[in-house]
Amino acid sequence: MILVTGATGNVGRHVLAQLREAGAADVRALVRPGATHPHDGVDVATGRLDHPDGLDAALTGVGTVFLVWPFLTTDGAPAVLKAIGRHAQRVVYLSSIGVGGPEEPADPIFTLHADMERLIEASGLPHTVLRSDTLASNTLGWAEQIRGTGVVRGPLTAATAVVDPRDIAAVAVRALTDEAHVGATHLLTGPEVISRPEQVEAIGAAIGRELRFEEVPVPDARARMLADGRPPALVDALLSAAENRSTSTLVTSTVEDVTGSPPHSFARWARDHREAFR
Ligand SMILES: NC(=O)c1ccc[n+]([C@@H]2O[C@H](COP(=O)([O-])OP(=O)(O)OC[C@H]3O[C@@H](n4cnc5c(N)ncnc54)[C@H](OP(=O)(O)O)[C@@H]3O)[C@@H](O)[C@H]2O)c1
16 A cells, blocks of 8 residues: 555645556555545545644555655654554655755755655665655746736746656656665756746746746845745745755756656646646
């Protein structure tokens, strides 16, 4: 039995769908109580990663876990790993490409995933780490601005090789179903480095509208986000990418090496998700 956490999320939903397409017999989705989920006919267990005491029922009979950690701190993670270790033999963890890089110490998201990787290592559970570059699905957060004004305003985060969540999921499915990936750390990127203005342009091409990106200085963005009532730690995490990350030149062949198929371009992702921006 494979348990998919984050099963309603950008990556987890594709992990679940692709496991089913691949014919994996025993797959279970962990969803929060009351959450609606997009998977008919799948075994669903309710539980919360921030309430590890309640996870044993979801983990009963589970051998392998696809683990996402959707929090800003590792609080509670040792207890979750302990619960997993009482049942499962293997974990595939969705981490970040910044772990181990020069920008890790200054970036709360990179630091979080580095700490999670250390905790997983210390747990003794056999594991595979998927270090993902920026997800293409982050741009869904622009949909309202695109529909409303055609101008995306935000901090100018450095360009990265943005990756399609479907490609992360495809690698995850291989890692979840083939023990040969135990001990591996896969660095997963899209096929090309692409800036934010280029992403906006690609979405414009996908929906047949001219769109543009307008940079907002980080201090202005911070003031707006705090005024909107967002927690300061979240604001710091969201803005640290714009403040601290430099343009990445890293493009890996790992998606194709592992799955046999080249990663989707951002333009392709945008075409396949055009309805979200109309
Ligand atoms: N965004 C990026 O560019 C990027 C890059 C590298 C790595 N990552 C990492 O990838 C991971 C997943 O990203 P994503 O875009 O798939 O995230 P996402 O779409 O926000 O999904 C998060 C998932 O976690 C679930 N969740 C939230 N709180 C939970 C709780 N207390 N208990 C159980 N489940 C809970 C959510 O369920 P609900 O639907 O109920 O909220 C959702 O299914 C994150 O850890 C992120 O740090 C992201």
